Amino acid sequence: MTTRSSTDAARVIPEATVARLPVYLRALTALADNGIRTCSSEDLATAAGVNSAKLRKDLSYLGSYGTRGVGYDVDYLRYQIAREIGVTQDWPVVIVGIGNLGHALANYSGFRSRGFRVVALLDADESVVGQSVAGVVVRPFRDLEEIVREHDVAIGVIATPAVAAQDVADRMVAIGITSILNFAPAVVAVPEGVDVRKVDLSIELQILAYHEQRKANGADAAAAVAVETGGGAA
């Protein structure tokens, strides 16, 4: 009824699983680097920091790539996960906003090794444009459309101040970018069909602070109770 290959029939991978596949991929790469050719779900789960039942369930959404009684072939599974995620070829990426963070991102070697290729660095500030960062010359933001068309870019990274984030996102969307990674602490609205993921340092720290405060309060309360009951640990 369609020309689809049998491998993608009705496969809907849960979002929670999709978010873990890259972790498994990284763990498998680490195992391979250590010369390990086969591993059990237990081994891989430990390396990835999850429990083995969850790991097996996640992998089962991709297909049956293990061998019962044996485990998984590291290289084979690695390839299958990479194929599923879509990082067997490199994705071209543009970074907009070459300030403190943009510089760090441009210098990040992990991009290339994990399925991405920075094809351009863009900034609106004329004093930044023309600088060479990590061997790439920063180009003016207005060149975005030309670059996106030339390299068929689908993924854009926003590393501008928060006030500029929505404008940059709007421009990206208008030009045809359909996936955005946003480092600016701002909610960006995009039309249906465009994915936005947010990386927010302050939020992460504030979540830690919340739990830290609870730990302190809990300790206080426990101490208070201990005093009241006259109880003392051994």
Place this chain on the structure above:
Amino acid sequence: MTTRSSTDAARVIPEATVARLPVYLRALTALADNGIRTCSSEDLATAAGVNSAKLRKDLSYLGSYGTRGVGYDVDYLRYQIAREIGVTQDWPVVIVGIGNLGHALANYSGFRSRGFRVVALLDADESVVGQSVAGVVVRPFRDLEEIVREHDVAIGVIATPAVAAQDVADRMVAIGITSILNFAPAVVAVPEGVDVRKVDLSIELQILAYHEQRKANGADAAAAVAVETGGGAA
């Protein structure tokens, strides 16, 4: 029965809600900056990028800080959320690994304005130690204990290469740090009672790549079907 204040009686805030409180806090700050003194759950939900039912339910875990028929007082709610998260005072933070990313973090002004204060920058590389970054002199990693004791630091940030992450984390935990924000692409194991949060650029990009690939495949499949059925949209 205890000396606890009435405000923390049996309040267990769901983790998903905790993760959104910082977003609400930021949205409220933005509203306040625009001179808005009161807002409805609908307004705030829009600013925070969530739906209003979820927002109200989240806020209800903190208490009843709104007024029916009116909405929320922006400053009052902002204070209540900040108090709940624990960012009414600043948390001292140390950053370990002053490379590309560490530099960007050290220069990030958003720390200070959101409840955190960088008390030290640390690195194991002697050629980095002594450099002044964002007005702070980088100190040798071995000074960690002294600094943590002096400033009563509970939160540490890891921005070292992946291979060093576990060692750094172990050292932090040994010294008494109980919350870690890890930027290195590595799973770090910590004892119970220590919180670790991970920020991983590559994982975020790979998740985007997965959906991007699906969009492409979906379009292909739709096109294939269109061809097969002889169907053509207007």
Place this chain on the structure above:
DNA sequence: CCCATTTTGTTCTCGCGTTCACAAACTCCT
């Protein structure tokens, strides 16, 4: 060749989070 052992793939159950829908509570206008 058969059986014990290992390890996967899957089913089932439980709990959490999201969303809907509405009663309660407040304001403002007449």
Place this chain on the structure above:
DNA sequence: AGGAGTTTGTGAACGCGAGAACAAAATGGG
């Protein structure tokens, strides 16, 4: 004062994800 109009706070239904538990499949030894 009373009623119309708003908006909050929450009870209930639903769906998804986590984890336990087990059947199916492969290996290797006797």
